[in-house]
Amino acid sequence: MQDGGDEVMPNMSLQKVAMPEQDPDIRNGNFDEVALGYTPENAIEEARRCLGCKNKPCVAGCPVYVQIPEFIKLVEEGKFAEGYEKIRETNNLPAVCGRVCPQETQCEQLCVRAIKGQPVGIGRLERFVADFALANDLVKKPEKPQSKGKKVAVIGSGPAGLTCAADLAKLGYQVMIFEGLQTPGGVLIYGIPEFRLPKELVRREIETLSELGVEIEVNTVVGKTASVEELFNEGYKAVFLGTGAGLPQFLGVEGENLNGVFSANEFLTRVNLMRAYRFPEYDTPIKLGEKVAVVGGGNVAMDAARCAKRIGAKEVYIVYRRSEVELPARVEEVHHAKEEGIIFKLLCNPTKILGDTKGNVCGMECIEMTLGEPDASGRRRPILKPGSEFVLDLQTVIVAIGTTPNPLIKDTIPGLETNRKGCVVADEKTGETSLPGIYAGGDTVTGTATVILAMGAGKNAAEAIDRYLSEKT
Numbered sequence: 001m002q003d004g005g006d007e008v009m010p011n012m013s014l015q016k017v018a019m020p021e022q023d024p025d026i027r028n029g030n031f032d033e034v035a036l037g038y039t040p041e042n043a044i045e046e047a048r049r050c051l052g053c054k055n056k057p058c059v060a061g062c063p064v065y066v067q068i069p070e071f072i073k074l075v076e077e078g079k080f081a082e083g084y085e086k087i088r089e090t091n092n093l094p095a096v097c098g099r100v101c102p103q104e105t106q107c108e109q110l111c112v113r114a115i116k117g118q119p120v121g122i123g124r125l126e127r128f129v130a131d132f133a134l135a136n137d138l139v140k141k142p143e144k145p146q147s148k149g150k151k152v153a154v155i156g157s158g159p160a161g162l163t164c165a166a167d168l169a170k171l172g173y174q175v176m177i178f179e180g181l182q183t184p185g186g187v188l189i190y191g192i193p194e195f196r197l198p199k200e201l202v203r204r205e206i207e208t209l210s211e212l213g214v215e216i217e218v219n220t221v222v223g224k225t226a227s228v229e230e231l232f233n234e235g236y237k238a239v240f241l242g243t244g245a246g247l248p249q250f251l252g253v254e255g256e257n258l259n260g261v262f263s264a265n266e267f268l269t270r271v272n273l274m275r276a277y278r279f280p281e282y283d284t285p286i287k288l289g290e291k292v293a294v295v296g297g298g299n300v301a302m303d304a305a306r307c308a309k310r311i312g313a314k315e316v317y318i319v320y321r322r323s324e325v326e327l328p329a330r331v332e333e334v335h336h337a338k339e340e341g342i343i344f345k346l347l348c349n350p351t352k353i354l355g356d357t358k359g360n361v362c363g364m365e366c367i368e369m370t371l372g373e374p375d376a377s378g379r380r381r382p383i384l385k386p387g388s389e390f391v392l393d394l395q396t397v398i399v400a401i402g403t404t405p406n407p408l409i410k411d412t413i414p415g416l417e418t419n420r421k422g423c424v425v426a427d428e429k430t431g432e433t434s435l436p437g438i439y440a441g442g443d444t445v446t447g448t449a450t451v452i453l454a455m456g457a458g459k460n461a462a463e464a465i466d467r468y469l470s471e472k473t
Contacts, residue, residue: 063456098127158186289395
């Protein structure tokens with residue numbers, strides 16, 4: 001490390017400092033993290049590529065408003081712990097965001113260095129300082145603010161709920177998170193695989209919330225174990241709904257009830273939360289055939305395909321109805337999947353899942369597609385190519401075409417407005433719902449989206465809840 005006392009020439013390289021990674025032929029057989037992270041020397045070299053722009057366009061692209069040039073300057077000076085604390089001023093989960101945020105379409109997309117060459121590796125630097133601080137026990141314990149004597153309930157411990165809870169606790173509220181599963185973390189625990197996001201890091205970052213005074217009650221399904229009305233009766237002055245979107249969508253084709261058809265939610269929950277990848281050490285088997293098809297083109301589809309490869313499938317297909325240009329998954333995830341041997345069957349759409357006499361999947365009929373004019377999503381609309389049907393020989397199908405919110409919340413909160421997809425209707429800037437004192441954010445409002453957008457919604461809702469409760473006194 002350097003002490004920042006000597007003037008250092010900027011690094012004007014057009015390329016980011018390369019991120020060391022496991023060899024694809026080795027990593028596709030294990031669940032260890034793919035990207036190995038920067039060394040201190042790598043981090044300082046990359047930080048020197050930052051121009052320190054006064055107008056900070058990168059910050060405008062960050063949903064949680066991390067002061068990016070300031071934290072990168074601290075990295076350049078070798079002040080890694082200080083860089084971590086700078087991020088934590090607005091982001092409670094730096095180790096998570098440094099790994100799973102789509103920086104390429106947010107902060108890095110607006111980086112001035114990207115005008116010529118690659119943008120500064122903001123996400124890589126965020127990951128580095130978080131890992132450095134956690135590994136060296138440099139995380140400062142937060143000072144507990146003066147209590148406001150008011151209780152707020154947060155339902156769901158995913159990215160939105162964790163962020164809302166942490167920000168409210170920093171403001172002096174007594175916060176209780178109610179989590180339906182036995183482990184807090186939401187999609188960070190059950191959805192994203194270990195090789196992209198080590199669960200120990202998630203647990204350690206969640207632990208910092210307890211230091212703020214946040215309490216977490218697991219195995220509590222609000223709507224069954226307790227109702228929102230009962231929470232208000234117990235003295236909670238506001239409620240934040242951060243329950244995510246855990247209800248899987250299916251294809252609606254013949255054969256979806258055959259043995260060997262999984263939703264991506266079930267498959268990834270078994271692999272990640274229930275540790276099926278460590279069977280028989282953990283008693284959660286998953287029966288996969290040698291040939292697996294994952295239907296969909298988002299990050300969840302990539303995660304499912306790469307997990308299937310790691311737990312023994314010989315051939316794994318991504319079946320997606322549009323071209324690679326329209327793939328919603330991160331470019332990095334697609335690149336890693338290809339390196340690991342995932343086979344992409346693009347411009348194809350399933351029409352039927354085929355079964356044998358015992359009710360097991362034995363194939364999937366698909367049809368080729370062409371692309372027409374853009375539809376409401378802005379992507380070119382897929383059109384069937386008549387007479388182009390073909391059959392993929394396989395034994396397992398994993399459906400990863402999106403999720404919607406669990407209807408339990410809307411069914412147990414009378415008067416709560418939802419849209420036709422079952423998502424809670426909430427103000428985009430404040431999270432206010434149709435009911436006073438009830439706020440919502442993250443995937444339960446937007447449907448399946450990104451971790452950082454959910455965190456941004458949680459942060460905005462915390463500000464709005466504070467205003468609401470301050471005005472009531």
